[in-house]
Amino acid sequence: MQHRSKVVLLGPQRFKPTLSSALRSLDIEGSLAVITAGWQEREGEVEELDEHVGFESTDLRLYERFDRVMAEDPELFEALRRRQDRLQQLQELYRVRLSHTLEAARELMRRDAPAELLPAERRSAIRALRTLDSGHLRRVAAIHQAFEENWKPGERPAVVREREEIAAVIDGCAGIAVAGGHVAVLLNRMRLFGIGEMVGDRPVVAWSAGAMALSERVVLFHDNPPQGRGNAEVIESGLGLFRGVLPLPHAGRRLDLDDPVRVALFARRFAPAFCLALDDEVRLDWEDERLIPVHGVRRLDRRGRVLGVSA
Amino acid sequence: MKPGGPLGELLDLETIDGAAIDAFLTDRWFPLVEESQATFVYRGEADEVNLRHWIYGLQSSQPFTRVEGTDLWYLVMELPDCSRVEYKIELIRGDGIQWIRDPLNDQLAHDPFGANSVAHGKGYAFPSWAEHDSEARPGTLQDVVFNSKRLGGPQHVKVYLPARFRSRRRYPLIVVHDGPDYVRFAALKIVLDNLIHRQEIPPVIAALTHSHDRLKYYGAHADHARYVVDELVPRLEKAYPLVDRPSARALMGASFGAVASLHTAWSNPGYFGKVLVQSGSFAFSDIGKHRRGPAFDPVVEWMNAFRADPGRPTDQIFVSCGTYESLIYENRSVIPLLQSTGMQVRYVEARDGHNWENWRDRLREGLSWLFPGPLWMVYE
Numbered sequence: 001m002q003h004r005s006k007v008v009l010l011g012p013q014r015f016k017p018t019l020s021s022a023l024r025s026l027d028i029e030g031s032l033a034v035i036t037a038g039w040q041e042r043e044g045e046v047e048e049l050d051e052h053v054g055f056e057s058t059d060l061r062l063y064e065r066f067d068r069v070m071a072e073d074p075e076l077f078e079a080l081r082r083r084q085d086r087l088q089q090l091q092e093l094y095r096v097r098l099s100h101t102l103e104a105a106r107e108l109m110r111r112d113a114p115a116e117l118l119p120a121e122r123r124s125a126i127r128a129l130r131t132l133d134s135g136h137l138r139r140v141a142a143i144h145q146a147f148e149e150n151w152k153p154g155e156r157p158a159v160v161r162e163r164e165e166i167a168a169v170i171d172g173c174a175g176i177a178v179a180g181g182h183v184a185v186l187l188n189r190m191r192l193f194g195i196g197e198m199v200g201d202r203p204v205v206a207w208s209a210g211a212m213a214l215s216e217r218v219v220l221f222h223d224n225p226p227q228g229r230g231n232a233e234v235i236e237s238g239l240g241l242f243r244g245v246l247p248l249p250h251a252g253r254r255l256d257l258d259d260p261v262r263v264a265l266f267a268r269r270f271a272p273a274f275c276l277a278l279d280d281e282v283r284l285d286w287e288d289e290r291l292i293p294v295h296g297v298r299r300l301d302r303r304g305r306v307l308g309v310s311a
Numbered sequence: 312m313k314p315g316g317p318l319g320e321l322l323d324l325e326t327i328d329g330a331a332i333d334a335f336l337t338d339r340w341f342p343l344v345e346e347s348q349a350t351f352v353y354r355g356e357a358d359e360v361n362l363r364h365w366i367y368g369l370q371s372s373q374p375f376t377r378v379e380g381t382d383l384w385y386l387v388m389e390l391p392d393c394s395r396v397e398y399k400i401e402l403i404r405g406d407g408i409q410w411i412r413d414p415l416n417d418q419l420a421h422d423p424f425g426a427n428s429v430a431h432g433k434g435y436a437f438p439s440w441a442e443h444d445s446e447a448r449p450g451t452l453q454d455v456v457f458n459s460k461r462l463g464g465p466q467h468v469k470v471y472l473p474a475r476f477r478s479r480r481r482y483p484l485i486v487v488h489d490g491p492d493y494v495r496f497a498a499l500k501i502v503l504d505n506l507i508h509r510q511e512i513p514p515v516i517a518a519l520t521h522s523h524d525r526l527k528y529y530g531a532h533a534d535h536a537r538y539v540v541d542e543l544v545p546r547l548e549k550a551y552p553l554v555d556r557p558s559a560r561a562l563m564g565a566s567f568g569a570v571a572s573l574h575t576a577w578s579n580p581g582y583f584g585k586v587l588v589q590s591g592s593f594a595f596s597d598i599g600k601h602r603r604g605p606a607f608d609p610v611v612e613w614m615n616a617f618r619a620d621p622g623r624p625t626d627q628i629f630v631s632c633g634t635y636e637s638l639i640y641e642n643r644s645v646i647p648l649l650q651s652t653g654m655q656v657r658y659v660e661a662r663d664g665h666n667w668e669n670w671r672d673r674l675r676e677g678l679s680w681l682f683p684g685p686l687w688m689v690y691e
Contacts, residue, residue, distance in 0.1 A: 038689075182688050222686060226680075227683065279584055
């Protein structure tokens with residue numbers, strides 16, 4: 001789907017907020033629809049955000065609306081729960097294959113071997129990873145598609161009513177801001193209420209999980225989690241409001257950017273998308289089908305470096 | 312062990328005078344750690360100098376060697392990678408014996424008895440998640456006092472509430488034995504703040520308990536187990552929004568606090584879904600009398616009963632122990648027993664002793680295993 005809207009991706013907003021200046025540059029003042037569903041129970045606690053932007057925003061309350069729909073439509077609730085169980089099972093199976101495939105790729109990236117042999121082996125290992133990721137995304141998409149076809153959530157009265165209300169609010173706003181939080185919760189709510197189709201030509205500003213949810217595919221990542229191997233994994237397609245970029249919020253903290261092997265493997269696995277670090281104060285625009293690095297954008301490159309990206 | 316490195320170079324000099332020693336001591340961190348050995352150094356007059364440490368398996372007193380004709384003493388000791396060793400220096404002058412902290416080492420570890428010097432083996436890294444993080448929103452501590460019929464008299468409990476506490480949410484509960492000591496010596500509040508901030512554990516409420524007679528009440532005492540289940544938790548459930556199910560209820564403790572935790576869970580099977588025990592004083596006897604002193608009598612009696620019939624005290628249990636502490640034997644012994652019950656068991660060892668910083672360093676692994684947070688999914 002081609003989107004006409006301008007999308008602005010920002011770094012995390014808690015400590016060095018840049019939303020206000022981004023909104024000013026987009027001439028958005030006084031009428032902003034905000035999505036904070038990723039904050040879950042804290043949805044709607046936008047006092048700090050409003051103080052920062054200098055006016056009262058309108059939270060779309062997708063998390064609350066979702067709960068309301070589920071209470072009103074228990075049949076849909078059960079169907080959604082079954083879908084989520086199935087997706088979770090599929091994700092666990094994918095992880096089993098991923099851990100071995102990724103381990104092999106890491107081993108080959110670190111190993112010394114004759115120059116006439118090694119590059120081809122590395123390419124094959126990365127190709128195997130990419131095949132695994134894309135196959136997984138297809139299976140996930142098939143589950144979503146089957147759910148859409150069987151249950152037609154967009155036609156169910158409780159959903160229709162909420163969608164109409166949301167659309168009316170968005171119609172009165174000059175732009176939309178999508179905050180971070182729990183990326184799957186956020187994406188599920190945005191998908192159920194058809195936010196992608198409501199954007200129109202309004203500018204969208206997103207940060208952290210918000211930026212991930214608007215991308216083409218959502219990749220979960222952390223190189224040093226307290227448990228497990230820290231294997232980055234694809235989880236599903238995003239809303240696809242911009243293309244060619246894998247946004248990596250808090251990359252400086254979550255990824256071991258000093259490890260060239262991990263960086264190179266990450267960049268090569270997700271190429272041709274640009275793996276871009278979305279750390280504090282970063283701004284990246286998507287307009288007229290092209291990327292414009294506005295401030296502080298860094299890219300993970302296939303040689304294991306983290307390079308600044310200029311316009 | 313023969314010294315190498317900078318000390319070896321000093322000892323190779325034809326004349327070792329005060330200036331040469333001054334130069335050797337300047338701008339160096341002590342003990343010197345090279346590969347898997349540490350060189351401890353002391354400068355001063357004494358008849359004997361010894362290293363006093365708490366590494367089980369080594370003589371607890373290791374003699375320094377005097378560099379002939381000088382007031383410089385040294386000891387080269389094996390220090391395996393990633394070790395963490397607490398120690399003092401013993402000075403013997405005439406009839407006088409004095410234990411001091413290493414004047415050449417400002418690394419200290421504190422405990423209820425004071426502070427010790429600390430030597431770190433190669434590869435040991437202070438856990439960043441145990442340091443104050445200005446980005447982490449701090450939780451709060453509230454004082455709760457109530458009368459206990461079981462224990463007789465007022466009980467003082469500090470209750471940790473996570474940052475962004477909301478009364479309409481529901482939280483898991485961790486009952487922490489020796490809780491105030493965990494906060495003071497193992498940075499528990501900072502650790503909880505940080506792990507919650509990093510989404511490595513969910514927001515939790517922790518009841519930081521302590522006992523006025525811990526050797527008695529933490530030593531597998533039935534009144535303590537009943538106090539926790541009949542008085543403490545119900546009291547907290549009335550005052551705070553807690554999730555009312557076993558999987559959201561945990562017990563935690565170290566040393567005798569670990570005994571209290573496991574004993575309380577064992578006495579109330581199915582009530583606590585998670586237990587975290589560190590360096591548990593799980594003394595037992597196969598035959599005859601144990602040798603650990605009278606405070607252990609009830610512990611040994613209970614552990615023997617537990618070993619005979621462990622039941623299934625909880626669903627998930629995290630156990631950690633230092634390989635340099637005497638309790639390593641008991642802790643290793645209890646693991647197959649715990650596994651035989653069908654519980655999920657995670658056991659971790661570290662090259663460390665029976666001390667609070669060992670327990671601090673294992674908190675991330677234990678807490679995040681018992682209460683995995685949404686880290687993987689959350690990008691704020």
